[in-house]
Amino acid sequence: MRIDRTRWVTTGVAAVATVVLTACSGGGTATNPEPEGPVTIEVWGWNAETGRQIAEAFNAAQGEVKVTYVLQASNTATQTNFQNAFAAGSGVPCLVQGFGPLTTMVVNGWAQDITKAVKPSESLYSKGALAAAQVNGSYYGVPSGSDGQFLIYNTATFKKAGLEVPTTWEEFVETGKALKKQGVDIANLAGEDPSTLMNLAQQAGAEWFAIDGDRWVVNFLDEGTLKAARIMQELADNDLVSNQTYQDKPALYTYFDSGNMASTTTQWWSLGGYQTNMKKSAGDWAATAIPQFEGAAQPVTPGRTQPAFVPVGCENPEAVMTYVDWLASKEGIEAGRNKETGAVGFPTQIPDPSAYVADVVPDGFFADEAQAAKVIVDAQAHVIGKFELGPDYDAWFPELQDQWGKAVAGEQTFEEALRAVQKFVAADLDGKGISYTLGS
Known part of the structure; x- marks a missing residue:
């Protein structure tokens, strides 16, 4: 269009x-x-x-x-x-x-x-x-x-479970299934924060917005994004993650500190908060490279x-x-x-x-x-640095938060959430008179 x-x-x-x-x-x-x-x-x-x-x-x-x-x-x-x-x-x-x-x-x-x-x-x-x-x-x-993401994991939790730390997102899901049998979540997905989906989409090569001549190309459903969405879907469908909110930091840190969460993606500036608020598990954590997607040509960091x-x-x-x-x-x-x-x-x-x-x-x-x-x-x-956010980020990001929350809650699939966001972006750009095409 x-x-x-x-x-x-x-x-x-x-x-x-x-x-x-x-x-x-x-x-x-x-x-x-x-x-x-x-x-x-x-x-x-x-x-x-x-x-x-x-x-x-x-x-x-x-x-x-x-x-x-x-x-x-x-x-x-x-x-x-x-x-x-x-x-x-x-x-x-x-x-x-x-x-x-x-x-x-x-x-x-x-x-x-x-x-x-x-x-x-x-x-x-x-x-x-x-x-x-x-x-x-x-x-x-x-x-x-850009602050490159990496994975930190609780060595005591992994040792108790007798599991190796996953190096791919596909392994991450399978490891999560094994941990779940022992009552441990492999990660946390907050219902208000779609950054994990954005990070995995970026890592998988997604391009939600691009400029083609005199118009934008909008595509929330490209191969990279759907690859990320499938990982999110498996984590949610198999109940492999918790949904602790970031809006209650004391409760969040208590949960992270409990040993009931095995890992989280993070960046350097979050480490001071972990040190201050996670006294019980201090010394048990290790850092490793963020998992890659299977078949990735080279390691990349969102x-x-x-x-x-x-x-x-x-x-x-x-x-x-x-x-x-x-x-x-x-x-x-x-x-x-x-x-x-x-x-x-x-x-x-x-x-x-x-x-x-x-x-x-x-x-x-x-x-x-x-x-x-x-x-x-x-x-x-290995940080990518670039992830185009388009001409109306302030409009569509709250919509992504809303649709993400519904997907995390099981009210829709993550692909359905992305389709809804793309539909929202198209309507918003129409209303603002901004030229675009939808990618396929």
């Missing part, structure tokens, strides 16, 4: 090349003389711990670019303040922490194409970080690390992110990349070390973050901390 793409043209990619704001921080006009001193750019984000500290260290380290870090109250506040500034055409920064999917920034005409500024720096970043920053082959975001972007109208994307590149340097990473806790953020955007992984492996949680560190680094090396 093809319809008038007026909204796409006027507020999407075409607008990125034509809209110019006169008051973007650090900007000037082509007719003005070159300013003396460093180029000043304003950066917006909600990093209350180290955002300003990092900017100050950058300013002290060089004299070409000066960063003013404007702390925002939250993700939501950043979005609101940015939209207000953009609509007013004044006070727009030159770099904004990503508060939504990158395609949303492009379709709304907020993010500019910074390909020329990013290209010279590509070697500084991992493949996943570069992929995450692109829309339709062009850079509309700055290279940004992972997505919301890259920071350079708004339309900022005339200094090269200055922005000077700052972003410095953040990926040893000096820049060290500048982000929290002065109170001594912790440093795991630099998932660089090709080899192994020098920093010890900072994110919690003491006493893993049976083998060195092995856990290796798994975390390997997950980053």
